Amino acid sequence: MNSEFTIAVHSLVFLASRPDRMATSEMIAHNVNTHPSRVRKVMSCLRKQGYISTKEGIGGGYLFDGDPEQVTLAAIYRATSIGSIKPGWCSGNDEESCMVACNMADVMDRIFCEAEQQLLTYLQQMTIAGVLEQVRAAQRGKG
Template sequence: MNSEFTIAVHSLALLAYRPDHMATSDMIAHNVCTHPARVRKVMAMLRKQGYVAAKEGIGGGFLLNCNPDEVTLAEMYRLTSMGSVKPGWCSGDEEQDCMIACNMATVMDHIFSGAEKQLIDYFGQWTIRDVLEQVRKEQQSK
Protein backbone atom coordinates (compact mmCIF):
# COMPACT_ATOMS: atom_id res chain seq x y z
CA MET A 1 0.00 0.00 0.00
CA ASN A 2 1.29 3.47 -0.73
CA SER A 3 1.09 6.70 1.24
CA GLU A 4 -1.43 8.21 -1.18
CA PHE A 5 -4.09 6.09 0.52
CA THR A 6 -3.24 7.56 3.92
CA ILE A 7 -3.08 11.09 2.52
CA ALA A 8 -6.50 10.66 0.85
CA VAL A 9 -8.17 9.29 3.98
CA HIS A 10 -6.52 11.90 6.22
CA SER A 11 -7.48 14.75 3.88
CA LEU A 12 -11.11 13.66 3.57
CA ALA A 13 -11.39 13.25 7.35
CA LEU A 14 -9.92 16.72 7.84
CA LEU A 15 -12.36 18.24 5.34
CA ALA A 16 -15.26 16.32 6.95
CA TYR A 17 -14.22 17.75 10.32
CA ARG A 18 -14.47 21.27 8.88
CA PRO A 19 -17.21 20.89 6.23
CA ASP A 20 -17.89 24.62 5.90
CA HIS A 21 -14.24 25.65 5.59
CA MET A 22 -11.94 25.53 2.64
CA ALA A 23 -8.49 24.02 3.18
CA THR A 24 -5.45 24.87 1.09
CA SER A 25 -2.96 22.23 0.04
CA ASP A 26 -0.43 23.88 2.38
CA MET A 27 -2.81 23.59 5.32
CA ILE A 28 -3.62 19.96 4.51
CA ALA A 29 0.07 19.17 3.98
CA HIS A 30 0.93 20.65 7.38
CA ASN A 31 -1.81 18.54 8.99
CA VAL A 32 -0.74 15.36 7.15
CA CYS A 33 2.99 16.10 7.66
CA THR A 34 3.94 15.83 4.02
CA HIS A 35 4.89 18.10 1.12
CA PRO A 36 2.11 20.24 -0.43
CA ALA A 37 2.94 18.86 -3.90
CA ARG A 38 2.09 15.34 -2.72
CA VAL A 39 -1.17 16.63 -1.28
CA ARG A 40 -2.02 18.40 -4.54
CA LYS A 41 -1.45 15.16 -6.47
CA VAL A 42 -3.83 13.23 -4.21
CA MET A 43 -6.37 16.04 -4.11
CA ALA A 44 -6.35 16.16 -7.91
CA MET A 45 -7.33 12.46 -7.94
CA LEU A 46 -10.04 13.09 -5.34
CA ARG A 47 -11.31 16.07 -7.31
CA LYS A 48 -11.39 14.13 -10.56
CA GLN A 49 -13.53 11.46 -8.88
CA GLY A 50 -15.85 14.06 -7.30
CA TYR A 51 -14.88 13.55 -3.65
CA VAL A 52 -13.69 17.14 -3.28
CA ALA A 53 -14.32 20.43 -5.01
CA ALA A 54 -11.64 23.03 -5.53
CA LYS A 55 -11.52 26.77 -5.92
CA GLU A 56 -8.38 28.12 -7.49
CA GLY A 57 -6.64 31.39 -6.80
CA ILE A 58 -6.50 33.68 -3.79
CA GLY A 59 -8.80 32.47 -1.06
CA GLY A 60 -9.11 29.13 -2.79
CA GLY A 61 -8.68 25.62 -1.57
CA PHE A 62 -10.51 22.33 -1.25
CA LEU A 63 -13.98 21.53 0.08
CA LEU A 64 -15.57 18.19 0.80
CA ASN A 65 -17.91 17.29 -2.06
CA CYS A 66 -19.17 13.95 -0.79
CA ASN A 67 -21.03 12.43 2.12
CA PRO A 68 -18.45 11.11 4.63
CA ASP A 69 -21.04 8.54 5.77
CA GLU A 70 -20.98 6.95 2.32
CA VAL A 71 -17.32 7.08 1.28
CA THR A 72 -15.51 3.91 2.29
CA LEU A 73 -11.83 3.28 2.79
CA ALA A 74 -12.22 0.57 0.13
CA GLU A 75 -13.02 3.31 -2.39
CA MET A 76 -9.90 5.19 -1.36
CA TYR A 77 -7.80 2.04 -1.58
CA ARG A 78 -9.09 1.27 -5.08
CA LEU A 79 -8.42 4.85 -6.18
CA THR A 80 -4.91 5.17 -4.74
CA SER A 81 -3.41 1.75 -4.15
CA MET A 82 -5.12 -1.05 -6.07
CA GLY A 83 -2.60 -3.77 -6.85
CA SER A 84 -0.03 -2.57 -4.34
CA VAL A 85 -0.34 -5.64 -2.11
CA LYS A 86 1.39 -7.69 -4.79
CA PRO A 87 5.11 -7.02 -4.61
CA GLY A 88 7.22 -6.65 -7.69
CA TRP A 89 9.23 -9.84 -7.77
CA CYS A 90 10.46 -12.51 -10.12
CA SER A 91 10.36 -16.23 -9.48
CA GLY A 92 12.41 -18.10 -11.98
CA ASP A 93 11.75 -18.82 -15.60
CA GLU A 94 8.68 -20.68 -16.87
CA GLU A 95 10.90 -22.42 -19.40
CA GLN A 96 12.91 -24.04 -16.63
CA ASP A 97 12.27 -27.69 -16.00
CA CYS A 98 11.36 -27.04 -12.37
CA MET A 99 7.88 -27.44 -10.93
CA ILE A 100 8.44 -24.61 -8.42
CA ALA A 101 9.90 -22.03 -10.82
CA CYS A 102 7.28 -22.76 -13.47
CA ASN A 103 4.30 -22.31 -11.15
CA MET A 104 5.32 -20.01 -8.30
CA ALA A 105 4.34 -16.74 -9.98
CA THR A 106 0.80 -17.95 -10.70
CA VAL A 107 0.35 -19.36 -7.21
CA MET A 108 1.66 -16.19 -5.54
CA ASP A 109 -0.53 -14.01 -7.79
CA HIS A 110 -3.59 -15.91 -6.50
CA ILE A 111 -2.42 -15.54 -2.89
CA PHE A 112 -1.83 -11.80 -3.22
CA SER A 113 -5.14 -11.32 -5.05
CA GLY A 114 -6.94 -13.09 -2.20
CA ALA A 115 -5.16 -10.95 0.38
CA GLU A 116 -6.08 -7.78 -1.48
CA LYS A 117 -9.72 -8.87 -1.70
CA GLN A 118 -9.80 -9.41 2.08
CA LEU A 119 -8.18 -6.01 2.62
CA ILE A 120 -10.77 -4.33 0.39
CA ASP A 121 -13.59 -6.16 2.18
CA TYR A 122 -12.24 -4.95 5.53
CA PHE A 123 -11.79 -1.37 4.30
CA GLY A 124 -15.34 -1.52 2.94
CA GLN A 125 -16.58 -1.66 6.53
CA TRP A 126 -15.05 1.74 7.32
CA THR A 127 -16.27 5.14 6.13
CA ILE A 128 -14.61 8.54 6.35
CA ARG A 129 -17.17 9.37 9.08
CA ASP A 130 -16.00 6.28 11.03
CA VAL A 131 -12.40 7.46 10.79
CA LEU A 132 -13.38 10.92 12.00
CA GLU A 133 -15.31 9.41 14.92
CA GLN A 134 -12.31 7.28 15.88
CA VAL A 135 -10.12 10.39 15.84
CA ARG A 136 -12.60 12.15 18.11
CA LYS A 137 -12.60 9.18 20.52
CA GLU A 138 -8.80 9.21 20.62
CA GLN A 139 -8.83 12.94 21.38
CA GLN A 140 -11.36 12.47 24.19
CA SER A 141 -9.34 9.68 25.79
CA LYS A 142 -6.29 11.95 26.18
Protein backbone atom coordinates in the same frame (compact mmCIF):
# COMPACT_ATOMS: atom_id res chain seq x y z
CA MET B 1 -0.22 -0.69 0.16
CA ASN B 2 1.12 2.68 -0.89
CA SER B 3 1.24 5.96 0.98
CA GLU B 4 -1.29 7.62 -1.35
CA PHE B 5 -4.07 5.71 0.41
CA THR B 6 -2.97 6.97 3.82
CA ILE B 7 -2.58 10.53 2.53
CA ALA B 8 -6.02 10.35 0.90
CA VAL B 9 -7.79 9.06 4.01
CA HIS B 10 -6.00 11.55 6.27
CA SER B 11 -6.81 14.44 3.92
CA LEU B 12 -10.48 13.49 3.59
CA VAL B 13 -10.86 13.09 7.36
CA PHE B 14 -9.19 16.48 7.84
CA LEU B 15 -11.58 18.08 5.33
CA ALA B 16 -14.57 16.29 6.88
CA SER B 17 -13.59 17.72 10.27
CA ARG B 18 -13.93 21.23 8.81
CA PRO B 19 -17.23 21.17 6.89
CA ASP B 20 -17.88 24.23 4.74
CA ARG B 21 -14.25 25.41 5.11
CA MET B 22 -11.66 25.20 2.38
CA ALA B 23 -8.15 23.92 3.08
CA THR B 24 -5.11 24.62 0.94
CA SER B 25 -2.63 21.94 -0.05
CA GLU B 26 -0.16 23.58 2.34
CA MET B 27 -2.62 23.30 5.24
CA ILE B 28 -3.36 19.67 4.45
CA ALA B 29 0.34 18.87 3.93
CA HIS B 30 1.17 20.36 7.32
CA ASN B 31 -1.56 18.25 8.93
CA VAL B 32 -0.52 15.07 7.09
CA ASN B 33 3.18 15.85 7.58
CA THR B 34 4.17 15.52 3.94
CA HIS B 35 5.09 17.77 1.04
CA PRO B 36 2.28 19.87 -0.56
CA SER B 37 3.10 18.46 -4.01
CA ARG B 38 2.31 14.92 -2.76
CA VAL B 39 -0.96 16.20 -1.35
CA ARG B 40 -1.84 17.89 -4.66
CA LYS B 41 -1.16 14.65 -6.55
CA VAL B 42 -3.46 12.66 -4.28
CA MET B 43 -6.10 15.39 -4.22
CA SER B 44 -6.12 15.46 -8.01
CA CYS B 45 -7.03 11.77 -7.98
CA LEU B 46 -9.75 12.35 -5.36
CA ARG B 47 -11.15 15.29 -7.34
CA LYS B 48 -11.38 13.14 -10.49
CA GLN B 49 -13.33 10.56 -8.48
CA GLY B 50 -15.71 13.24 -7.16
CA TYR B 51 -14.73 13.11 -3.48
CA ILE B 52 -13.56 16.71 -3.30
CA SER B 53 -14.13 19.98 -5.07
CA THR B 54 -11.58 22.70 -5.63
CA LYS B 55 -11.48 26.42 -5.95
CA GLU B 56 -8.44 28.09 -7.45
CA GLY B 57 -6.96 31.45 -6.57
CA ILE B 58 -6.98 33.52 -3.41
CA GLY B 59 -9.18 31.95 -0.77
CA GLY B 60 -9.24 28.71 -2.72
CA GLY B 61 -8.41 25.20 -1.77
CA TYR B 62 -10.10 21.85 -1.30
CA LEU B 63 -13.52 21.03 0.12
CA PHE B 64 -14.99 17.62 0.93
CA ASP B 65 -17.65 17.06 -1.71
CA GLY B 66 -19.98 14.40 -0.46
CA ASP B 67 -21.28 12.65 2.60
CA PRO B 68 -18.51 11.31 4.89
CA GLU B 69 -20.98 8.63 6.02
CA GLN B 70 -21.14 7.26 2.48
CA VAL B 71 -17.46 7.35 1.45
CA THR B 72 -15.85 4.03 2.35
CA LEU B 73 -12.17 3.37 2.78
CA ALA B 74 -12.57 0.63 0.17
CA ALA B 75 -13.62 3.25 -2.39
CA ILE B 76 -10.60 5.39 -1.50
CA TYR B 77 -8.32 2.35 -1.74
CA ARG B 78 -9.74 1.55 -5.19
CA ALA B 79 -9.17 5.15 -6.29
CA THR B 80 -5.59 5.40 -5.03
CA SER B 81 -4.03 2.02 -4.50
CA ILE B 82 -5.68 -0.93 -6.22
CA GLY B 83 -3.06 -3.51 -7.11
CA SER B 84 -0.43 -2.00 -4.84
CA ILE B 85 -0.48 -4.88 -2.38
CA LYS B 86 1.33 -7.03 -4.95
CA PRO B 87 5.09 -6.47 -4.92
CA GLY B 88 6.74 -5.26 -8.10
CA TRP B 89 9.06 -8.24 -8.19
CA CYS B 90 7.83 -11.78 -8.47
CA SER B 91 9.94 -14.88 -8.03
CA GLY B 92 10.02 -17.75 -10.47
CA ASN B 93 10.93 -18.25 -14.08
CA ASP B 94 8.63 -19.74 -16.73
CA GLU B 95 11.57 -21.07 -18.71
CA GLU B 96 13.02 -23.22 -15.93
CA SER B 97 12.14 -26.88 -15.64
CA CYS B 98 11.64 -26.65 -11.87
CA MET B 99 8.00 -27.11 -10.86
CA VAL B 100 8.28 -24.41 -8.17
CA ALA B 101 9.98 -21.81 -10.36
CA CYS B 102 7.58 -22.38 -13.25
CA ASN B 103 4.45 -21.90 -11.12
CA MET B 104 5.39 -19.52 -8.31
CA ALA B 105 4.43 -16.28 -10.11
CA ASP B 106 0.87 -17.48 -10.84
CA VAL B 107 0.40 -18.82 -7.32
CA MET B 108 1.67 -15.59 -5.73
CA ASP B 109 -0.57 -13.52 -8.03
CA ARG B 110 -3.60 -15.44 -6.76
CA ILE B 111 -2.48 -15.06 -3.13
CA PHE B 112 -2.07 -11.29 -3.47
CA CYS B 113 -5.35 -10.95 -5.37
CA GLU B 114 -7.23 -12.83 -2.64
CA ALA B 115 -5.50 -10.80 0.07
CA GLU B 116 -6.50 -7.57 -1.65
CA GLN B 117 -10.11 -8.76 -1.88
CA GLN B 118 -10.09 -9.50 1.86
CA LEU B 119 -8.64 -6.04 2.51
CA LEU B 120 -11.37 -4.42 0.38
CA THR B 121 -14.06 -6.34 2.27
CA TYR B 122 -12.62 -5.05 5.55
CA LEU B 123 -12.25 -1.46 4.29
CA GLN B 124 -15.82 -1.49 2.92
CA GLN B 125 -17.05 -1.51 6.52
CA MET B 126 -15.29 1.79 7.32
CA THR B 127 -16.28 5.28 6.28
CA ILE B 128 -14.56 8.65 6.44
CA ALA B 129 -17.12 9.65 9.10
CA GLY B 130 -16.22 6.55 11.13
CA VAL B 131 -12.52 7.36 10.99
CA LEU B 132 -13.27 10.94 12.02
CA GLU B 133 -15.26 9.63 15.00
CA GLN B 134 -12.33 7.42 15.99
CA VAL B 135 -10.04 10.45 15.83
CA ARG B 136 -12.42 12.46 18.01
CA ALA B 137 -12.72 9.58 20.49
CA ALA B 138 -8.93 9.31 20.69
CA GLN B 139 -8.76 13.06 21.35
CA ARG B 140 -11.39 12.84 24.10
CA GLY B 141 -9.40 10.01 25.67
CA LYS B 142 -6.37 12.30 25.91
CA GLY B 143 -8.38 15.05 27.61
